[in-house]
Amino acid sequence: MNYKFTIIVPVYNEEDNLERVEKELLAYSKIATQPTTILFVNDGSKDSSQTHIETICNRNENFNYILFKENRGLSAAIKAGFDHTNTELVGYIDSDLQTAPEDFNLLLEHIGEYDLVTGVRSNRKDSFVKNMSSKIANGIRRSFTHDGMDDTGCPLKVIKTEYAKRIPMFKGLHRFLPAMILLQEGKVIQISVQHFPRIAGTAKFGVWNRLLGPLMDCFAYLWMKKKYINYQVAKKS
Template sequence: MSYQFTIVVPVYNEEDNLLRVEKELLAYIKIATKKTNVLFVNDGSKDKSQDLIEAICQRNLEFNYISFKENRGLSAAIKAGFDYVDTELVGYIDSDLQTSPNDFNLLLENIDEFDLVTGVRSNRKDSFTKNMSSKIANGIRRAFTHDGMDDTGCPLKVIKTEYAKRIPMFKGLHRFLPAMILLQHGKIKQVPVQHFPRMAGQAKFGLWNRLLGPLADCFAYLWMKKKYINYEVNKKG
């Protein structure tokens, strides 16, 4: 079966959410504007996530998985997803489902003209502390990258796979995906999407790693921007 779009779903200790992920992604696949499949990336979960993932993939042809030997972090899980997909488009959504898979269609409406389309969480349903720390972190990152994006932490994105595979991913740099596309002279856009409270499981990021991590990563990005190799082939024979 020829798919056009792969949704990468990073998973770390999300056993309480995975059946809902299955249900909502199956419902989305039926209305998706591109032929869609799903790739779970199990980031070394210590609960029953892997057993659930295997059961989901066994009963649904559209679902596949890869599983890490040990926990390597969200950036590594996203990078592995990008490495393993073979469709022309790749997206990702968090397994906590605080964003809706249905909103992928809003992003896909714009992907022909742009190389990355990211969601912007409107009317966020997070705590005051989480909202403020994210707002501050986004302001810091925007000052360093000049990417014009308001919410790079939004876990709902669609990218042309040829661009995604060229992203030099490092730990923490999943927050910099729009900026990484700009390094390739790609075009980016943000689109408002829905946001929901977390229904189950535990958040993986706290106050300090939302603020101090992004600040340190900004300096890593500046170094990378200076060293980044970008080229276009004019002729070959």
């Protein structure tokens, strides 16, 4: 099939979620507004996630995987997904499925005019501490980036692949994807999406990851913004 859209699914120790991931993404691929392929990126899981992933990919032709030799983090997994995407559009969703694959269609409605469309989790089903730390972290990040985004941590995004491949990723930069598209003089928009409680597995981010870590990453982003190289080719032979 001539796929147009790749969904990256970063995985780290999510053995209890993967059968549900298969079911939900297989169902979504049948209603997707773009022909869709799924790419698991196994970030060095230490449980049986890889066995589940290989079984899923063997029985579904539009499912593929990458396995890291060792755990390298969410930003690395997303970057690897971008690097191995050959479709016009790329997106990602977390394997905990706290967001709904069907909402990709809401984002895809806007990708023609915009270069990145990100979800905003409405009525979040997380703990008070998790919600507050994320809200504070987003406020800090906005003050540094001025990207106008309320929820860059939302694990539901669609990006034009040509822009995604030009993002110079480093650890923690997955929170700055809209800002990095703006550095390329691209256009971004946020769209409200559904949010659900985690029903299996354990969260990989604590208060440090959501609050103090992003604060440090803001300074890395400012350095990147100052040094970022952006150009457009006017003509070539």
